[in-house]
Amino acid sequence: MNKTFLFEALHAATDEEMGRDPKVLVIGEDVGHYGGSYKVTKDLHTKYGDLRILDTPIAENSFTGLAIGAAMTGLKPIIEGMNMSFLLLAFNQIANNVGMLRYTSGGNFHLPLVIRGPGGIGRQLGPEHSQRLEAYFQGIPGLRIVACSTPYNAKGLLKSAIRSENPVIFFEHVLLYNLQEEIPSEEYTLPLNKAEVVKKGEDITILTYSRMRYNVLQAVDTLVDQNYDPEIIDLISLKPLDMETIATSIRKTHKVIIVEECMRTGGIGAELTAQIIEQLFDQLDAPVIRLSSQDIPTPYNGTLEQATIVQPNQIVNAVKQIC
Structure with a gap:
């Protein structure tokens, strides 16, 4: 290694x-x-x-x-x-x-x-x-x-x-x-069409990818301390979506939050929500929650830039709300 x-x-x-x-x-x-x-x-x-x-x-x-x-x-x-x-x-x-x-x-x-x-x-x-x-x-x-x-x-x-x-x-x-x-020092490859289960859990499924994986992990540290048990899935494959892995998780938790840096309108989360509702509607105990970046050009100002992106405290609050 x-x-x-x-x-x-x-x-x-x-x-x-x-x-x-x-x-x-x-x-x-x-x-x-x-x-x-x-x-x-x-x-x-x-x-x-x-x-x-x-x-x-x-x-x-x-x-x-x-x-x-x-x-x-x-x-x-x-x-x-x-x-x-x-x-x-x-x-x-x-x-x-x-x-x-x-x-x-x-x-x-x-x-x-x-x-x-x-x-x-x-x-x-x-x-x-x-x-x-x-x-x-x-x-x-x-x-x-x-x-x-x-x-x-x-x-x-x-x-x-x-x-x-x-x-x-x-x-x-x-x-x-x-x-x-x-x-690993030895050669390896990974499948292009598979999501990764980053953390197993029972209470709620959190779907994310790229940099937001780390905002979710920060939020989950707080949630675990408060006796919540989220499952985290890194999508990795944005097209096609690995609905098999996603479905297995949702059939277990019956609740889902999508955390993305993409725009809310027409983003990856919008497509993912549509597929979840089409394929897994009867498995859901609550509406799908999407936490996405705001639909504005990203500001140069650092404080305003952070305000457009999903932060860990927003993820914590959404999990508490849906659970």
Whole structure:
């Protein structure tokens, strides 16, 4: 076991897969000699060369198109968005090409493509750099969406995403790169379509993902001291949702709270609520509670920024209310 930062886990996954498969390459701004804005590709250009760790101009639509063409010809590109918000400039390529080409080509083309990079609400990065894009991408047919949350799952999930024959949007949170934990020294992969039961419990199911996993864990420390016994599930797979794991939990607790950093309107929590009500309505003893970020551009002001995000005390109060 090695103690590893999350950005190092992503670096190791990329390095291992590039060493394993010569078709894997990285495309993005400053991924080469600079090593990526969060050092996920640090020094890889010296090992694999400037054509496999390809620095691009500031032109997201263009280099996303380049990666799509490369994938169609059999390569396995990893697109790094310096900030995932910037990939809105490539939304046409992602929606009309990445999601559709396997279908519109009658299966003649595969898109083994990973689009990864930092997203979410940081610390005073301003509205344009604090967007939660999982809601933007979830409605696009043909995409799989994954959100890592620990060094362990970041490495295992990224390796699986790179090996996938279909496109994966891979969300990392800008505030989790310096998270550190021990991960196995031997090779491992993790399934892209499975949620993780972080803590077993009997009283209520709390569904969350990405950075909000840690706000939930803070809240649960308080709740356990007050004799509540919540079950925590990290969704990990945002599309498709692992409804099997979710259903097993709800059939046990009969109550559910969703905690997300995504927008309330049209967010992951909204889709998750719809599926729970469609599939598990008779199992619920109370309405589903959604705790989401407010539907406003994220303020630059630090105090206002915190006021837009779900805080641990709000989670504690919601559990007490529903229980």
